[in-house]
């Protein structure tokens with residue numbers, strides 16, 4: 322029988338958005354048991370919520386510091402092995418570093434941190450502790466996204482020439498949207514969201530998808546970030562030209578004020594031989610197009626004969642039975658839990674989830690975009706951007 326991985330959680334309390342998705346995903350992944358947590362900054366609310374989830378009172382803690390101390394005191398075969406961090410961006414670094422130093426593996430939501438320096442601190446903590454760190458860039462858990470990576474790596478598209486990626490939403494498109502919404506209010510507060518708004522919140526996903534699918538690095542960019550809605554103190558809309566390390570060109574946009582867009586993450590990758598097209602709101606189809614030939618539509622499904630092994634490995638249902646967001650999240654949890662189970666053996670390659678290096682890369686992208694925008698869209702390199710004046 323598969324040994325169950327004992328997991329704790331920080332954040333994801335009453336009324337939170339993504340914590341519940343993480344718990345569902347861990348359930349679907351299987352072989353993971355939520356044993357403890359600190360779910361809110363309010364100690365009483367945190368304990369009460371832990372009780373609602375069925376945790377024993379001793380393991381429903383009032384704060385993350387209390388959680389790590391209580392778990393450390395338990396025998397090794399009882400204490401949590403990893404902790405899921407689903408708090409707002411500004412607290413990811415302190416909580417992750419403390420968890421890693423206490424010997425726990427960490428799976429944390431994106432962006433890695435509020436500011437680049439904190440992400441670099443987390444990277445150091447991962448190295449120093451030797452523990453596992455996973456970042457939940459949800460979209461890399463979709464079978465079609467993995468299939469794209471495999472086909473591009475195998476050269477099916479030829480030399481990559483251009484990438485067009487956009488992540489557009491409208492849930493912050495009105496002035497009143499930041500009032501009375503827990504999720505919206507911290508996202509509009511630089512002290513909690515960090516150095517960017519929409520570009521960090523969803524632009525980081527789009528950036529990660531480009532690097533994941535193409536297998537290339539974004540080398541430099543020229544960005545324009547804007548606060549469109551009155552009263553916004555952080556970007557709610559932005560775009561950038563970028564260049565990949567093979568010289569390919571790209572355009573990225575990330576906006577939360579695009580009326581009519583719900584969760585419109587779309588990517589198109591053009592090579593010398595063919596192009597791939599994927600739209601997150603219809604995740605179970607991906608188009609492959611070649612000049613002068615009819616469009617080919619690729620779909621996921623267990624046993625579908627034209628899919629690569631890595632894509633097949635994350636298909637949960639037979640062909641024609643749609644899989645979606647929670648399953649994609651579950652694929653990240655499944656891969657992370659397998660690495661935790663195997664620890665201290667080296668993690669499986671390629672990793673089935675984003676790493677702290679991916680998180681730092683996204684934070685460099687965010688910093689470069691902000692600096693570029695402040696310098697009237699000047700081209701800005703990502704490498705070493707932490708050394709540029711802020």
Ligand SMILES: NC(=O)c1ccc[n+]([C@@H]2O[C@H](COP(=O)([O-])OP(=O)(O)OC[C@H]3O[C@@H](n4cnc5c(N)ncnc54)[C@H](O)[C@@H]3O)[C@@H](O)[C@H]2O)c1
Nearest residue numbers: 332333334337338339359360361362407408409410430431
């Ligand atoms: N992967 C994705 O697609 C995705 C989607 C949404 C959000 N996120 C990320 O998830 C994180 C949380 O976002 P959200 O929308 O769920 O926020 P949220 O405001 O809905 O929930 C945050 C939760 O954390 C708790 N919390 C805050 N500080 C805490 C502390 N010090 N100790 C314990 N609990 C604490 C809050 O009480 C709340 O329950 C953010 O970093 C966000 O960027 C990722």
